[in-house]
Amino acid sequence: MASSPILTTSLPQKQLTTSSSSAAGFRLPPPEKLAVLLDKSESVDLVKQIHAAILRRNLFLHPYHPVLNLKLHRAYASHGKIHHSLSLIHQTIDPDLFLFSAAINTASTNGLRDQAFLLYFQLLSSETVPNEFTFSSILKSCSTQSVKAVHTHVLKFGLGLDPYVATGLVDVYARGGGDVVSAQKVFDRMPERSIVSSTAMITCYAKQGNVEAARALFERVPETERDIVSWNVMIDGYAQHGFPCEALMLFRELLAKGRPKPDEITVVATLSACSQIGALESGRWIHVFIKRSRIRVNVKVCTALIDMYSKCGSLEEAVSVFNDAPRKDVVAWNAMIAGYAVHGYSQDALRLFDEMQGTAGLQPTDITFVATLQACAHAGLVEEGVRMFESMGQEYGIKPKIEHYGCLVSLLGRAGRLKQAYEIIKNMEMEADSVIWSSLLGSCKLRGDFVLGKEITEYLIRRNITNSGTYVLLSNMYASVSDYEGVAKVRSLMKEKTIVKEPGVSAIEVDDRVHEFRAGDRNHLQSKEIYTMVRKMSERIKSCGYVPDTDAVLQDLEETEKEESLEVHSERLAIAYGLISTKPGSPLRIFKNLRVCSDCHTVTKLISKITGRKIVMRDRNRFHHFVDGSCSCGDFCGPCKRRTDQILSDWSKKGKAGIWSRSCTA
DNA sequence: GTGAGTTGTT
Numbered sequence: 001m002a003s004s005p006i007l008t009t010s011l012p013q014k015q016l017t018t019s020s021s022s023a024a025g026f027r028l029p030p031p032e033k034l035a036v037l038l039d040k041s042e043s044v045d046l047v048k049q050i051h052a053a054i055l056r057r058n059l060f061l062h063p064y065h066p067v068l069n070l071k072l073h074r075a076y077a078s079h080g081k082i083h084h085s086l087s088l089i090h091q092t093i094d095p096d097l098f099l100f101s102a103a104i105n106t107a108s109t110n111g112l113r114d115q116a117f118l119l120y121f122q123l124l125s126s127e128t129v130p131n132e133f134t135f136s137s138i139l140k141s142c143s144t145q146s147v148k149a150v151h152t153h154v155l156k157f158g159l160g161l162d163p164y165v166a167t168g169l170v171d172v173y174a175r176g177g178g179d180v181v182s183a184q185k186v187f188d189r190m191p192e193r194s195i196v197s198s199t200a201m202i203t204c205y206a207k208q209g210n211v212e213a214a215r216a217l218f219e220r221v222p223e224t225e226r227d228i229v230s231w232n233v234m235i236d237g238y239a240q241h242g243f244p245c246e247a248l249m250l251f252r253e254l255l256a257k258g259r260p261k262p263d264e265i266t267v268v269a270t271l272s273a274c275s276q277i278g279a280l281e282s283g284r285w286i287h288v289f290i291k292r293s294r295i296r297v298n299v300k301v302c303t304a305l306i307d308m309y310s311k312c313g314s315l316e317e318a319v320s321v322f323n324d325a326p327r328k329d330v331v332a333w334n335a336m337i338a339g340y341a342v343h344g345y346s347q348d349a350l351r352l353f354d355e356m357q358g359t360a361g362l363q364p365t366d367i368t369f370v371a372t373l374q375a376c377a378h379a380g381l382v383e384e385g386v387r388m389f390e391s392m393g394q395e396y397g398i399k400p401k402i403e404h405y406g407c408l409v410s411l412l413g414r415a416g417r418l419k420q421a422y423e424i425i426k427n428m429e430m431e432a433d434s435v436i437w438s439s440l441l442g443s444c445k446l447r448g449d450f451v452l453g454k455e456i457t458e459y460l461i462r463r464n465i466t467n468s469g470t471y472v473l474l475s476n477m478y479a480s481v482s483d484y485e486g487v488a489k490v491r492s493l494m495k496e497k498t499i500v501k502e503p504g505v506s507a508i509e510v511d512d513r514v515h516e517f518r519a520g521d522r523n524h525l526q527s528k529e530i531y532t533m534v535r536k537m538s539e540r541i542k543s544c545g546y547v548p549d550t551d552a553v554l555q556d557l558e559e560t561e562k563e564e565s566l567e568v569h570s571e572r573l574a575i576a577y578g579l580i581s582t583k584p585g586s587p588l589r590i591f592k593n594l595r596v597c598s599d600c601h602t603v604t605k606l607i608s609k610i611t612g613r614k615i616v617m618r619d620r621n622r623f624h625h626f627v628d629g630s631c632s633c634g635d636f637c638g639p640c641k642r643r644t645d646q647i648l649s650d651w652s653k654k655g656k657a658g659i660w661s662r663s664c665t666a
Numbered sequence: 667g668t669g670a671g672t673t674g675t676t
Contacts, residue, residue, distance in 0.1 A: 035667085067667045074668085102668050136669040167670045174671095199671040232672045265673045272674080303674045334675040341676095370676040403676055 028053050031065050038071040044084075047075045070098050077106045086115060097128050105137035116141040132162040139168030144176035166190045167197040174204030195221060199230045206237025211246070228260040236269035239276070245514065247273035248282060261293070264301050271304040278591035278618055280312035281512045299325070303332045310339030313589045313616040313623060330362045338371040343623045344632050346379035366398050373407035377414065378622060378633070385411040402428075406436045413443025418452055434460075434467045441473045445480070453477050461493070468494075468502050506570035507591045510581045517573040519565070524577065531568075533576040538567050541606045549599040571600050575607060575615065587614040595619045605629050 029037070034050055041047045054068050069092060076085035089095050089103045100123045107116035120138045123130060135154050142150050151169060159165045166186050173183035183204045190197060198221050205214035218226070218234045231254050238247035251270045254262060262270075267290055274283035287305060290297060302325040309318035322328070322336045333356045340349035353372050356362050364372075369392050376385030389408050392398045405428050412421040421440055425432045437460055444453030457474040460466050471494050478486030507516045515524065524530060550562040571592055578588035596604070596619045608615045609629030617624045625632035 070667050096667095098668055100668095105669065131668090133669050140670090164670050171671065194670080196671045201671090203671065227671095229672045234672095236672070263672090268673045300674050307675065329674095331675050336675095338675060365675090367675055374676075401676095407676090 028056060031068055035068055035071050038068070038075045041075050041079075044076070044079045044081055047072070047079065047081075050075075066096050066098065069095075070102055073099060073102055073106070082106060082110045082112070086112075089119065094126070097123075097131060097134070100128060101131070101133040101137055104134060105140075108137055108140035113141040113143075117146075130157060132159050132165050135159055135162075136164040136168045139165070139172055142172045144172070144179065147172045160186075161189065161191055163190065163192060163194055163197060167194070167200050170197060170200040170204060174200060174207055178204060178207050180204055180208055180210075195225045195227055195230060199227075199233055202230065202237070203233050206233060206241065209241045211237055211241055211243055223257075226260070228263050228266065231260065232263070232265045232269060235266060235273075239269050239273040244273035244276040244279075248277075248279065262289075262295065264295055264298055267295055268300055268304040271301075271308040275308045275311035277507055277509075277514050278312050278589060279509050279514055280309075280314055280589060281509055282514075283308040283312050284317075285512070297326075299327050299329050299332055302328070303335050306332065306335045306339060310335070310342065311618070313618060315339060315343045315345070328360065330356070330365055330368070333360065333362060334365065334367045334371055337368060337375070341371050341375035341378060343625075344378050344634075346375040346381060349375035350384070364396060364398075366401060366404070369396075369398060369400075370403050370407065373404060373411070377407050377411040380411075380415060380634075382411055382415045382417070402430055402433060402436065405430075406439060409436055410439045410443070413440050414446065416443075416447050418443060418447060418449050422452065422456075432465075434465055434470065437465070438467065438469050438473065441470065445473055445477050448480070450477050450481055466499075468499050471499055502594065504570045504592060504594045506574040506593075508574040508578050508589065510578065515574070515577055517570045517577070519570050519573075520568045521570070521573055524573075526577065526580070529580055530573055530576045533580050534567060534572055537572070537576060537579075537603075537607060540610060541603060544606065544610075546603070546606060549602070566597075566599050569597065569600050571596060571617065572603065575604065579611065579613075585612060587616060590615065590617045592617065592619045595621050596624065601631065605631055 028034075034054060038047065038050055041050065051072055054065065054072065069088060073085050073088050076082075076088070085106055086103055089099055092099060095103075100119060104116050104119045104123075107113075107119060116138060120130075120134070123134065130153070135150070135157075138150060139147070147169070154160055154165055154169070166189075169186045170183045173179040173186070183201060187193070187197065187201045198217060202214045202217050205211070205217065214234060214237050218230065221230065231250070235247050235250050235254075238244070238250060247270060251262075251266070251273075254260075254266070267286055270286055271283060274280070274286065283305075286308075289295075290301065290305075295301065302321055305321045306318045306325075309315070309321060318336065318339045322332070325332060333352065337349050337352050337356075340346070340352065349372060353364065353368065356364065356368070369388065372388055373385055376382070376388060385408065389400065389404060392400060392404065405424060409421045409424055412418075412424070418440070421443065425436060425440065437456065441453055441456060444450070444456065454474070454477065457470060457477075460470055471490055475487050475490040478484070478490065503518055505516055505518055507514050509515070517524070521527075522531075548563045548566050550559060550566065571590055574590045575588060578590070582588065596617060601624070604615055604617060604624070604626050606629065607613070608626035612628075615626040617626065622633065
């Protein structure tokens with residue numbers, strides 16, 4: 001195998017040392033001394049000097065010193081000189097098993113999978129017998145495809161029960177698609193399980209989303225053996241598979257136990273859980289905790305903080321972390337750009353996009369473009385967005401993914417260019433998913449293009465690529481043109497196909513606890529007070545001229561029942577709870593898993609006006625900042641804005657402003 | 667003289 005050209009010039013060469021050591025006037029240290037020097041060498045230059053010395057000594061130490069060769073390999077690798085380190089094996093005649101295994105390990109841990117396999121094959125053909133070290137190293141380079149062959153070799157050499165090899169196998173089976181069956185087979189046969197092998201198996205379960213199995217195994221590990229990695233895997237497993245509350249609870253449990261000490265990874269996983277449920281107070285607490293403990297604020301921790309603050313509704317704090325970050329990589333920039341975009345600060349997002357390439361000298365990635373296109377879509381910057389989309393391929397050589405097409409379709413759709421958006425979906429090189437269709441359908445509803453909307457929906461139902469949202473949108477479209485037969489038809493279709501509308505859940509964090517509400521929920525301890533407040537809110541806004549928009553209600557109900565069903569939408573329960581449990585004038589932060597319905601959007605604007613409260617609401621799509629009767633999203637639907645404006649103008653004529661805040665928030 | 671499990675952005 002040929003070594004890389006840089007190596008032959010930058011590594012000391014044998015031919016440079018033509019004379020013996022005595023001729024150069026030095027007495028070379030003995031091999032043992034050189035080995036010690038290599039182990040504690042602090043610079044590459046020193047390693048190179050020692051390397052040169054070893055080569056000189058080789059003149060009378062033949063063939064070569066295998067231990068020194070190995071130490072040299074490790075010294076180069078530890079200074080990040082991977083290619084120097086690997087080229088040593090190519091310059092060695094008949095490398096021994098130690099050097100082979102070490103080199104395979106270096107290649108594997110540095111992502112040079114092909115190199116690792118070439119070395120492995122070279123080893124096999126050299127009649128050297130691989131051992132457990134070799135396999136634990138080569139397994140790190142295995143994919144789900146190649147693992148079967150290597151597993152066979154493992155069995156052939158009788159190493160299937162070695163704890164390191166078996167752990168490696170479990171780890172590979174857990175990666176990629178995740179072959180739990182094979183992973184479990186290996187794991188079950190292990191005569192002795194260490195915390196490391198159990199953690200590999202827990203990871204495998206967690207990656208499958210089987211958090212119950214993961215937790216069960218985690219609980220089986222004796223408490224004294226659980227190290228921080230196993231806690232991290234479990235916390236992150238919850239956080240990444242739809243159990244953010246469990247992740248936070250487990251983090252609290254870890255703190256209560258006092259050991260092991262949380263590290264950078266623990267806080268990144270926990271912050272991600274906070275972002276998902278909008279637990280701002282918990283997120284802030286963790287930020288303080290990081291500052292107080294010895295946790296390094298590295299770029300990943302910074303990014304997790306930026307993401308947490310922006311997703312929890314505090315863009316200001318996200319910006320402050322971003323500005324103070326000592327080092328920012330493209331991921332950190334992406335998180336900040338996405339933060340601006342989701343809050344509707346589109347100009348700032350675009351400014352950052354320029355700064356990132358200018359002062360910071362970083363190249364945008366496909367994710368940067370998702371964020372910037374979203375910024376354009378949220379602000380209705382159609383021309384900028386289209387230009388951005390085109391430049392992505394033309395100037396940056398980034399192939400658009402379905403997410404980018406999604407932004408483009410939403411951008412054009414919202415602007416009323418429905419036909420053009422439709423054409424884009426039809427001409428994409430990939431299959432459209434339900435997300436992109438829902439976006440176009442939403443625009444059809446927004447723009448009142450019932451004909452196109454109906455055509456698309458029927459096509460989707462025929463092709464069976466629907467989600468519950470498709471049916472809801474279709475029903476809403478029928479309702480908006482008062483076609484109640486159509487509404488009934490959709491309803492029976494949903495019943496027939498047993499499609500259940502995804503339940504809307506709204507959450508609000510009060511006193512470091514997250515309170516969740518579903519529509520009509522009566523599970524909360526203060527349910528009685530909450531409903532009293534809900535009714536009070538309805539009376540107030542109705543007395544100001546608000547009329548419920550019952551078209552948004554899908555169920556077959558009488559008009560008054562429809563009103564009642566709107567009244568107890570999850571976001572209204574969350575707002576009511578916020579009003580009775582926080583100080584007057586303090587902002588409310590509400591989080592919803594679905595998009596806020598247009599009626600609730602109107603109502604929330606009115607409540608913000610009457611109570612003088614700022615209400616920040618995060619829905620599936622973006623943030624809405626309700627202040628003094630208007631919303632930062634610029635009202636995603638026309639009728640909604642007209643309704644609110646009318647109500648507010650009539651109301652101020654009656655001179656009723658301010659009553660609410662005195663009577664209801666004391 | 668060699669080896670194991672965990673982390674961020676849509």
